[in-house]
Amino acid sequence: MSSLTVTGVTKSFPSTGRGHAATRAVDDVTLHVPHGSFTTVLGPSGCGKTTLLRLIAGFLVPDSGSIAFGDTVVAGDGVRPMPPQTRRVGYVPQEGALFPHLDVAANIAFGLGREARESRGDDRVAEMLDLVELPADFRDRRPDELSGGQQQRVALARSLAPQPAVVLLDEPFSSLDAGLRGTTARAVRRALQASNTTGVLVTHDQNEALSLADEVAVMRAGRLVQSAPPSQVYLSPSDPQVAEFVGRAVVLPGTANAAHATCALGQVVLTEPTEGEVALMIRPEQVYVDLVHAEGVRGTVEEVSYYGHDCAVQVRLDDGTSVLSRMSGVLHPVAGDTVHLRVTGLVRAYRPAGSP
Incomplete structure (x- = not known):
């Protein structure tokens, strides 16, 4: 077991044809994952997160920068890249990739050396099944006798x-249905914690990234734009683009005056005092929909997306501004209703790029 340190790693791929520039999939990424911790790399499709994972695994070689496990540099810094089979990396792909002709026990024991399989293979298989919360009698089952979630647990084992x-986990839960996805992801997280194993998961699912990780690393267009604990990424995103991607956000132009700012939703209180023109990041759950009193900024409900426990309410203010609110599903408006909105809690302000 060890920490993972990625320093200034860049990877480009050749152009696909005449007139096309080379594609820089990973651009000067620096990331540290402490020993025994779990980091999720979050970003939209095509942002470079899977390429980063493949560089760490050794399936690709970086153009520049270095990758180290603990004190051992496995790529970069002038050393010959260490091949994947000698990096001691566990890799769980999207579909688990179990061997269909082998039973569960043989699949789990496959990664062990011959001597280890012969001397303690059965004990290790039993230990791994227990670790990933599968019954001991699953050892004799074939992969096609398992559910998708069970296959992913065997792949982790x-x-x-x-x-x-x-x-390293490459979106291993993406093909599972919502309920199974959540239970399997939490079981995998518990297994990694119990074994004190350093883990990295790449995902485009924001809920998955925030709920599982010690640290969330957000990627955009090949670059790492923020790496911080989940609550910090959600409450203090590094820029408005991260705010809108992670958990959705209402980003409105405003004018700040010390601890307050004025915008289309009225006056708000800032997390930090500032002055001048700003972009204000307001989470949908901070936008209170007043169904009883005519207090706040007036608007018309355009759409309601009902999820049971809560609902998303899209409101068009009288000045034409579109605002999203998230509220309890117990009592909610319907399309066409007139409502009044106000902001609760503190709001984060962003100064325009290049402003003092």
């Missing part, structure tokens, strides 16, 4: 069996 330095 196979990756953990040889006691890797780092486990």
